[in-house]
Amino acid sequence: MNRPLLELRKLSTLHLKPLSLSLYRGEISALRGSSGAGKSLLLRSICDLIEHQGELFLNDVSHLKMAAHQWRRSVGMLAAESHWWHETIGEHFSDPAGISEPLLQLGLSSAILDQGVTHCSTGERQRLALIRLLQNEPQVLLLDEPTSGLDQTSALKVEEMIKSYVEQHQAAAIWISHDPEQCRRVATHQLMMDNGLVSEDIL
Amino acid sequence: MILLTPLDLTIAALLVLLLALVSWRSGAAVERKLLWSAVRTTLQLLLIGWILKLLFDQSNPLWIALMATIMLLIAGREVMSRQQRSFSGIWGYGMGTVAMFVSSFGVALIALQFIIRPEPWYMPQYAIPLLGMLLGNTMNGISLGLDRLTSSAWEQRHQLEAKLMLGFTARDAMSPLRRDAIRVGMIPMINAMAAAGVVSLPGMMTGQILAGAPPMEAVKYQILIMFLITVGTGFGTLVATTAGTSRLFDDRERLRLDRLKKKVN
Numbered sequence: 001m002n003r004p005l006l007e008l009r010k011l012s013t014l015h016l017k018p019l020s021l022s023l024y025r026g027e028i029s030a031l032r033g034s035s036g037a038g039k040s041l042l043l044r045s046i047c048d049l050i051e052h053q054g055e056l057f058l059n060d061v062s063h064l065k066m067a068a069h070q071w072r073r074s075v076g077m078l079a080a081e082s083h084w085w086h087e088t089i090g091e092h093f094s095d096p097a098g099i100s101e102p103l104l105q106l107g108l109s110s111a112i113l114d115q116g117v118t119h120c121s122t123g124e125r126q127r128l129a130l131i132r133l134l135q136n137e138p139q140v141l142l143l144d145e146p147t148s149g150l151d152q153t154s155a156l157k158v159e160e161m162i163k164s165y166v167e168q169h170q171a172a173a174i175w176i177s178h179d180p181e182q183c184r185r186v187a188t189h190q191l192m193m194d195n196g197l198v199s200e201d202i203l
Numbered sequence: 204m205i206l207l208t209p210l211d212l213t214i215a216a217l218l219v220l221l222l223a224l225v226s227w228r229s230g231a232a233v234e235r236k237l238l239w240s241a242v243r244t245t246l247q248l249l250l251i252g253w254i255l256k257l258l259f260d261q262s263n264p265l266w267i268a269l270m271a272t273i274m275l276l277i278a279g280r281e282v283m284s285r286q287q288r289s290f291s292g293i294w295g296y297g298m299g300t301v302a303m304f305v306s307s308f309g310v311a312l313i314a315l316q317f318i319i320r321p322e323p324w325y326m327p328q329y330a331i332p333l334l335g336m337l338l339g340n341t342m343n344g345i346s347l348g349l350d351r352l353t354s355s356a357w358e359q360r361h362q363l364e365a366k367l368m369l370g371f372t373a374r375d376a377m378s379p380l381r382r383d384a385i386r387v388g389m390i391p392m393i394n395a396m397a398a399a400g401v402v403s404l405p406g407m408m409t410g411q412i413l414a415g416a417p418p419m420e421a422v423k424y425q426i427l428i429m430f431l432i433t434v435g436t437g438f439g440t441l442v443a444t445t446a447g448t449s450r451l452f453d454d455r456e457r458l459r460l461d462r463l464k465k466k467v468n
Contacts, residue, residue: 047368048455068456073370083365085379136369 010054030183033193076138082129141173204415306439344436348388388440
């Protein structure tokens with residue numbers, strides 16, 4: 001029997017109405033909705049970064065049965081704005097030499113690893129943050145506008161990388177986007193969020 | 204030992220008055236503050252002298268314990284008031300106070316029982332000044348360390364959350380911040396040890412020498428005190444930053460900055 005990879009049971013917060021949702025392997029759910037509808041809040045609750053009611057399951061294992069950091073290692077989140085804590089980009093990767101291929105796929109050169117964080121553009125950092133997250137090999141990706149600062153060509157490369165990751169790793173993703181075209185291109189399911197309430201979206 | 208008469212102190216007070224006069228004439232506008240502080244220091248020190256005299260005469264362990272507790276509570280308040288962002292609720296007061304209690308009282312107890320060994324061990328002439336110096340210095344270290352810990356967690360909240368999103372444990376995410384806080388808490392004491400006798404003559408030793416003690420005896424006491432203070436400050440800062448780090452996160456390793464409150468001033 002096909003069981004969901006990620007299951008939300010009555011997940012709710014102060015600003016989030018109770019939501020039950022199942023995400024299966026290989027699925028990407030696009031999540032649209034106006035600013036302030038609670039999309040990022042939803043991803044942060046699924047990542048267990050903020051207090052919430054209800055229970056989350058990964059492969060039928062409750063998040064409460066897992067240490068929080070293990071949960072987040074499997075259910076990884078890419079924030080809308082990337083943040084860095086070391087001087088150079090390369091220091092943020094456990095195996096900087098091993099990521100030349102994904103760098104190339106996203107149109108970045110390996111030389112960027114020696115660059116100072118402050119010398120990279122927002123768009124470069126955003127793509128690097130995606131690679132940083134995928135290096136963890138999470139089973140569920142929570143993506144908060146992963147292409148918001150990118151030009152069309154780069155955005156398409158990012159879409160390609162995420163889609164093939166989900167396919168190869170039999171992972172799943174929730175993808176916040178404001179672009180209906182993008183939602184149609186990448187997602188298997190469409191969700192709409194309004195005022196803390198999630199519903200199926202008919203594009 | 205040359206005893207000071209009230210006349211001697213009056214001469215010194217006249218010098219302060221002269222300074223106030225000059226400051227008033229030059230428009231520096233600090234004379235009111237200067238005079239008020241001079242009055243305060245006189246009254247406060249006379250009061251503590253009177254209390255110490257009572258304590259020394261009685262040598263009653265209960266009174267000494269009461270005195271020690273009051274000193275601890277005042278120091279705890281001071282630690283909290285020096286935080287830009289302190290923990291809300293009982294934690295704001297409790298964390299620094301408990302850390303100081305553990306370190307200062309612990310070190311004082313070891314020093315009295317195993318090093319100085321007065322008879323009885325709680326003899327106020329030794330216990331109270333020792334505890335006073337320990338509290339005063341651990342208070343500095345703990346408040347500096349905690350202040351750095353909470354303010355850097357606030358400033359680096361986005362980085363901390365980014366680390367959590369990547370599956371860092373709260374402990375790993377905080378460890379560079381905590382290391383920095385410990386360093387900040389301990390640096391003043393380490394610097395004071397390095398500069399002692401070269402750049403500055405430590406106050407306690409100077410006091411003993413003025414009071415007629417042989418310089419080598421005063422030096423030995425000063426070395427002892429320096430070591431005790433450093434150990435007390437170090438362990439106190441460790442305890443406080445460990446408690447602070449764990450309070451910054453909940454049982455699901457979420458960053459809980461809502462547990463901090465900003466100082467209003």
